[in-house]
Amino acid sequence: MTKSSFHRLLRIVAIVGATGLTTSAFAQASPEMLANTCAGCHGPDGSSTGPATPTIASLSVDYFVLSMKDYKSGKRPSTVMGRIAKGYSDDDIAAMAKHFQTKPFQRPGQKVDADKAKAGKALAKKYCESCHEDEGKVGEGVGVLAGQMLPYLLYSIDDFLDGKREPEKRQKVKFDALVKEQGGRGAFEPIVHYYAGVK
């Protein structure tokens, strides 16, 4: 064997070895495959029929990714999502986020208190709408509130007010103002009824 053919053989061995490694590490699952695993709890294509588990369809990529990362690190409190988020890589999460962003948020309507919703609409206009635009249907980097499950929205408010979940800077200003100007945390409930009832 000549020196050059020996080197060629070494190279082939190296390539075969490397290929062996890459085939044993499986390719990333497709966005659809990954997203399908969520439907069991969050509903077909991410639209929940409730009563509590939130719809994840149509969420902005930023908000979806931030939520999953915060669940994973424990920064955002949860019952089960922390345990589940730890099962996915950053790439997996990005793929799922892009997938769900394209899915429509189904709003068949849920039962809310009409009087509370009416009072909540006025409060929402003053305290929420600058970020949660178009009746809360748009969520650029924030959650989609329109038609979201009522118990889930109440849980979220509690977690923010109890200091378990860190609010965003602008959100904190508005929350503080709402508590101060509208008579405490009870003022959130009508707002939640308003957003939950948006069709």
Next chain:
Amino acid sequence: MFTIDRRKFIAGVGATTSTLVAAPHVARAAGGKVVVVGGGPAGATAAKYIRKADPSIEVTLIEANKDYYTCFMSNEVLSGERTLDSLKFGYAGLAKAGVKVVHDLVVGIDGAAKVVTTQGGQKFPYDRCIVAPGIDMVFGALPGYTAEAAETIPHAWKAGPQTALLRKQLEAMPDGGVFVMVAPPNPYRCPPGPYERASLVAHYFKHHKPKSKIIILDTKDAFSKQKLFEQAWTKFYGFGTDKSMIEWVPAAKGGKPSAIDVAGMAVQTDMDTIKAAVINVIPAQRAGKIAFDAGLTEGNWAPVNKATFESKKVAGIHVLGDGSDAATMPKSGYAANSQGKVTAAAVVALLSGKPAPTPAYVNTCYSIAGENHAFSVAGVYTYDGEKNAIAEVQGSGGLSPIDASDEDRKREVLYAQSWFRNITADIWG
């Protein structure tokens, strides 16, 4: 003036024609016939998701019953929190998704000829077959507990008339009565299920028959979510005190039953004969009958390739859900639903000559143990090709924390109810 040369014109037509001829060939390659045997969570999910991914595939689902009663949440029927009707799901949603639904009993699958035969004498040829056999009870494994005995002493481990029978017996039981449950050996459908059942029956007794007692005779020395259940039993039902409503007797302490005395309404163990007002025997289990008849089993379950759920015994047939040997994944409704989607994607790919895609699987399973008190186990899994195993992603999943707040336990009840509504919409909606 611009004219078309006759020869060029003919050549152009020829090109167009050949394109037209080629097109149906491509379409044919993408289509194909899939026959799904069994309309439970695994089979129905697979059928629906194949149609969702590729409507050119003809999918026929064959299921003996007109309606399916979910085993999950059936313990709430026993405690009176829920009606049996709320567990009932029909097949209109699948028909709407373009699945041809046939109500008949499959009696044979010829893997060589690729034909499924039903009791009604119908024959269904397939390119790929999906078998979701569910479970059967192993009657006779525990002496005295036969199929006939189950008419008096229900197993209630397949929801429907069995659930209604056990509920009726619990309602008729006088206050101060003893309810004995025999818990099954591993592996079986819904690992935490027997203990959730004990919890919810205790919940019912607490409010309606507070002098009554529950004895769990176990063939095992440990069980799923044990610490969480024991914590709930301590909190709600006096567990650990001499006034405990629930007594759990593990095999090591003589809990393993040796025989069922149907006429005497008693369970015998090596040490004792325990008489009861109501007995619930959850026997050992194995894959549903069709899996055995079609030669898909090894031991009690059907071995499969874990990336595609294709049978290791008969090519072209996929076996999934409780009847398959998916080892690391529990035999749960969520696992069946998740496996249905993995199988659907594999079948769609294989029918068009492509390799099966990389799978992703999840399980989440809730147990309700008392008022405003639930907990869960979750698992995120990937495929380990070298071991042909479903492997849990390290550091993920697991149980609700033992020190979770009352608020979180309460939230998990509503999340459990949501899970039920969403997963059933995903399967049959």
